[in-house]
Amino acid sequence: MRNLPISNKLFTENRQHFTQLMADNSMAIFTTAEKMPRNGDQFFPFRQQSDFFYLTGIQEEKARLILFPSCPNPAFREVLFIEPFDEQKAIWEGQQLDNNEAGKLSGIKQIMPASQFETVLQETMNYTSGVYLNNNEYIKYFSDISDNQLQLIYSLKQKYPLNTFHRAAPLLEQLRTIKSNQEIELIQTACNITGKAFERLLRFPLTGKYEFEIQAEIEHEFTLNRASGHGYYPIIAGGKNACILHYSANDQQIQDGDLLLLDFGAEYANYSADLSRTIPANGKFTARQKQCYNAVLRVFKKAKQLYKPGITIDQINKEVWKFMELEMIDLGLFTTEDVANQSPDKPLYRQFLMHGIAHHIGLDVHDVGSKFEPIKAGMILTCEPGIYIRNEKIGIRIENDILITEGEPIDLMAHIPIEVDDIERFMELSEVLR
Numbered sequence: 001m002r003n004l005p006i007s008n009k010l011f012t013e014n015r016q017h018f019t020q021l022m023a024d025n026s027m028a029i030f031t032t033a034e035k036m037p038r039n040g041d042q043f044f045p046f047r048q049q050s051d052f053f054y055l056t057g058i059q060e061e062k063a064r065l066i067l068f069p070s071c072p073n074p075a076f077r078e079v080l081f082i083e084p085f086d087e088q089k090a091i092w093e094g095q096q097l098d099n100n101e102a103g104k105l106s107g108i109k110q111i112m113p114a115s116q117f118e119t120v121l122q123e124t125m126n127y128t129s130g131v132y133l134n135n136n137e138y139i140k141y142f143s144d145i146s147d148n149q150l151q152l153i154y155s156l157k158q159k160y161p162l163n164t165f166h167r168a169a170p171l172l173e174q175l176r177t178i179k180s181n182q183e184i185e186l187i188q189t190a191c192n193i194t195g196k197a198f199e200r201l202l203r204f205p206l207t208g209k210y211e212f213e214i215q216a217e218i219e220h221e222f223t224l225n226r227a228s229g230h231g232y233y234p235i236i237a238g239g240k241n242a243c244i245l246h247y248s249a250n251d252q253q254i255q256d257g258d259l260l261l262l263d264f265g266a267e268y269a270n271y272s273a274d275l276s277r278t279i280p281a282n283g284k285f286t287a288r289q290k291q292c293y294n295a296v297l298r299v300f301k302k303a304k305q306l307y308k309p310g311i312t313i314d315q316i317n318k319e320v321w322k323f324m325e326l327e328m329i330d331l332g333l334f335t336t337e338d339v340a341n342q343s344p345d346k347p348l349y350r351q352f353l354m355h356g357i358a359h360h361i362g363l364d365v366h367d368v369g370s371k372f373e374p375i376k377a378g379m380i381l382t383c384e385p386g387i388y389i390r391n392e393k394i395g396i397r398i399e400n401d402i403l404i405t406e407g408e409p410i411d412l413m414a415h416i417p418i419e420v421d422d423i424e425r426f427m428e429l430s431e432v433l434r
Helices: 009-021 050-056 087-093 099-106 114-125 137-141 147-159 169-176 181-202 211-224 239-243 287-304 313-330 336-340 420-433
Strands: 026-031 037-039 064-067 078-082 110-113 130-133 164-167 235-238 259-264 266-268 275-280 380-383 386-389 394-397 400-403
Touching: 009 050, 009 064, 009 099, 009 169, 009 181, 026 050, 026 147, 050 064, 050 169, 064 114, 078 099, 078 114, 099 110, 110 114, 130 147, 147 164, 181 211, 181 259, 181 266, 181 275, 181 400, 181 420, 211 235, 211 259, 235 239, 239 259, 239 386, 239 394, 259 394, 275 287, 275 394, 275 420, 287 313, 287 380, 287 386, 287 394, 287 400, 287 420, 313 336, 313 386
Parallel strands: 026 130, 078 110, 130 164
Antiparallel strands: 026 064, 064 078, 235 259, 259 275, 380 400, 386 394
């Protein structure tokens, strides 16, 4: 991660933009994620809390950040606290971040040992009238807020009850939804790596393989291209498993004639891609599979044209559901008369398409952002219509990541095979080359 080409200008500008949104004479405090125990003395790989990374670029645990642009003491207007060098930890775990490296990564000049946090906090709290904390119940529910952060929040409210406390999340949401040019480049790189992994699969024999073998091929390509791993746990779903929306077992054998639904995305420099494709295990779609695939593809192409400033995700969902309803009628899943007589609370299309079409993407695969606020240039959203016909073992989803501009939307995954003929030709050529 330290060697990835990310300029600290990104994090410096992010902090500047955040402090410009803060109320007068206020400060903000952020803490890192914590290591998550796996079992015994093992931990899951550390992944930084997204807001902290957005503001600092720091991947270390047990760090804290104070932002107080109007602090009377200039030394405490922007302070990053990190753990001091620990010889024993270095022996067991390797390189540790020192002050010089932390400054280069973050662009922060004032780096102090974590042990000095309480001292600095006590002084700065004397000057501020309000404190921003990155806490809300939604985040807490999904464990994105650490125990250390909760302890800090409770401690601050007990020690300084007369101060006003604000949620930092709304300000960060406002900033994080609009991607800078450098962020767009990083997400494009994640998309490119994801595309390479998909094309690798088209060269890989599928029938008779297990879903986890497909996952291994994806991870091989991710590693070769310096991705840090998956942006989310991948869905590798053959046959009937493709109709399970969040399938994650990835342990079944792929049969001849199955469709294989793939939903995965590389994470590069903490930014995630999100791709879905559906391919025939034996290299050829059946007539019915092709009919259903092309129905979803037509909707995907129409849906992309909706991705312009001013529309909301909620409106995109409703429009695309209407598109899919018409395609489902043509596929014989129900009739126009059935639609006229359906219960408004239980529309028939919901039997075959149960999810939304778009979500924000960035540092998190389901990034911050409201589905009810108008989208703006600089946002990146997924476009992912699908159809799931359980009694036919047909599950199809097509998904690309779309950059919103003032003009036409830009498909960051337009280079990745998506047409039936391209997929079949690619797989046929790969079969010859094997």
